Amino acid sequence: xxxxxxxxxxxxxxxxxxxxxxxxxxxxxxxxxxxxxxxxxxxxxxxxxxxxxxxxxxxxxxxxxxxxxxxxxxxxxxxxxxxxxxxxxxxxxxxxxxxxxxxxxxxxxxxxxxxxxxxxxxxxxxxxxxxxxxxxxxxxxxxxxxxxxxxxxxxxxxxxxxxxxxxxxxxxxxxxxxxxxxxxxxxxxxxxxxxxxxxxxxxxxxxxxxxxxxxxxxxxxxxxxxxxxxxxxxxxxxxxxxxxxxxxxxxxxxxxxxxxxxxxxxxxxxxxxxxxxxxxxxxxxxxxxxxxxxxxxxxxxxxxxxxxxxxxxxxxxxxxxxxxxxxxxxxxxxxxxxxxxxxxxxxxxxxxxxxxxxxxxxxxxxxxxxxxxxx
Numbered sequence: 001x002x003x004x005x006x007x008x009x010x011x012x013x014x015x016x017x018x019x020x021x022x023x024x025x026x027x028x029x030x031x032x033x034x035x036x037x038x039x040x041x042x043x044x045x046x047x048x049x050x051x052x053x054x055x056x057x058x059x060x061x062x063x064x065x066x067x068x069x070x071x072x073x074x075x076x077x078x079x080x081x082x083x084x085x086x087x088x089x090x091x092x093x094x095x096x097x098x099x100x101x102x103x104x105x106x107x108x109x110x111x112x113x114x115x116x117x118x119x120x121x122x123x124x125x126x127x128x129x130x131x132x133x134x135x136x137x138x139x140x141x142x143x144x145x146x147x148x149x150x151x152x153x154x155x156x157x158x159x160x161x162x163x164x165x166x167x168x169x170x171x172x173x174x175x176x177x178x179x180x181x182x183x184x185x186x187x188x189x190x191x192x193x194x195x196x197x198x199x200x201x202x203x204x205x206x207x208x209x210x211x212x213x214x215x216x217x218x219x220x221x222x223x224x225x226x227x228x229x230x231x232x233x234x235x236x237x238x239x240x241x242x243x244x245x246x247x248x249x250x251x252x253x254x255x256x257x258x259x260x261x262x263x264x265x266x267x268x269x270x271x272x273x274x275x276x277x278x279x280x281x282x283x284x285x286x287x288x289x290x291x292x293x294x295x296x297x298x299x300x301x302x303x304x305x306x307x308x309x310x311x312x313x314x315x316x317x318x319x320x321x322x323x324x325x326x327x328x329x330x331x332x333x334x335x336x337x338x339x340x341x342x343x344x345x346x347x348x349x350x351x352x353x354x355x356x357x358x359x360x361x362x363x364x365x366x367x368x369x370x371x372x373x374x375x
Contacts, residue, residue, distance in 0.1 A: 006227075007065030017061075024060040060228055070227050071126055071134040073165055074108040077158040078151050078185045078194055079140025082213035083176040084110045089299065090216035103223060106134065120154065127168050135226060136169035137219075138162065141178040141185045142200060143192035150192040162200065171232055172197060172206045175219045177315055180208035180239075187321035198239055207232045208239040212315035217296050218244040238318070240290070249286035249312050252294040255279065273309065283327040284311035291316040 004012075010020055076084070088111075105111065106126035112119050126134065140158075143150040148157030166172055174197040177183040185194035198206040209218050222241055225233045233241045250256060258264070258278040265273035265282055273279075280287070286294075289312050293304040306312055311327065314320040 004068070005065060006067050006069055007061075009069065020064075021058060021061050024058070024064065064228065067227060067230075070103045070223075071106050071130040072103050072108075072137060072223070073106050073123060073126055073134055073169075074111075074137040074139065075161060075165060076109050077138070077140035077142050077162070077179075078192070079176065079178050079183075081110050081139070083139045083179075083211075083219070084108070086213040087175070087216045087219050090220045103135075103227065106130070123165075127165065131168040133170055134168065135223065136165055136172045137223075138172060138174050138179045138197050139176055141182045141194035141196065143185065143194045144200075145191065145193035159200065162197065166201045166204055169204060171226060172201060172204050173209060173219065173222055174198065174206060175209045175214045177210045177212045177214075177320065180210040181318040181320075183212065184321055186319070205232050206239055207235060207241060209244075210238075210240065210316040211291065212313075212320075215244065215292060215296055215298070218292065236290070240316070244292045244296075245290045245316065247290065247292070249289050249291055249294050249306065252292075253286055253306055254294065255306060268309070279306060279309075279311040282311045285314035285317075285320075285323070286312040289314040289317055 007020070074084075107119065107123035109119070112122070114122055140151075142148070142158045142162055144159055148159040151158040153161060174180045178185060178194075179197050181196045182190070182194045185192060186196075196208070198208060207222055209215075209222060211218070218241065221243065222233060225231075225241075233243055236242055236245055238245075250259075253259075255276060255278045258276070259280060263272065263275075263277045265277045265279055267273065268282065278284070284306065286306060293312070294306070297304045297307070313326055314323055317323065
């Protein structure tokens, strides 16, 4: 008998079709799905938002009714288990939703009830039973110096275990900066020669979900995408899902209007810091860091580092531990605002300097148009 589908599994648990479609609606948001152009571009009335979202949810629901639950093997190497901790706090979808409804975690050193030989046997059985079908999630970097002796599990090196498990994987998800780009273990002088998964496994589709730790919704959303569509989402040049890494933190930062108004905190305890001014001069790397921290945030959308008064450290980028140093003023290669921009904000009297931001955009467009005329 073939294994039951996700739809059959949920039905057996007493989940109604209505609740099933609601769950699929959550997945629409989690994956950042877009089945149609924005309503303002299509000319359709805004009231059709709900109709379009409902259609997207139904599309996912119909897909899941024919899909089987996806097995997951989760390996940990040179790491702190921070990404495992983070994913237990995912909200859209929650880890509980994923585990109970859409995936089966066949092996996870931190979360598994089994241990020792029993756990290793479960992994070996899963690799054979689901060969070519399971998702391999990797947490932690892989040291390769001196034949990989700096990280061994059960007498075997991380590199050996990675290659063995990757061989039968349908896709590989590197969660956290360590698995993606080497993270802290790779920081200078990198004595263990720590590397990210995508540098070592080149014959399998690999997606990077960097962060320290990775935003849990980015990991669960990517897993959900694979469950629904059987493949990975669109990736950028660093193999990150564009859904979560297409914009810089600076693009959506709630302190951005202060940046445009030329208002900066000069130290962590000055008046500017108390008023929520921009942290650019304190070394914030938001302008050069691609992530959805400012939109998804953490703990059910409660906050994120910049909102809490701490500069962005750029933990979704390669080599962030060595990328200019922490807390160094204006370390991000972006020119500070001009005096004109700050003056425009004051004159406009805009709330939090939003007016200045708009004025600045208009000014740039005008200058660009003049350049075209002169050219």
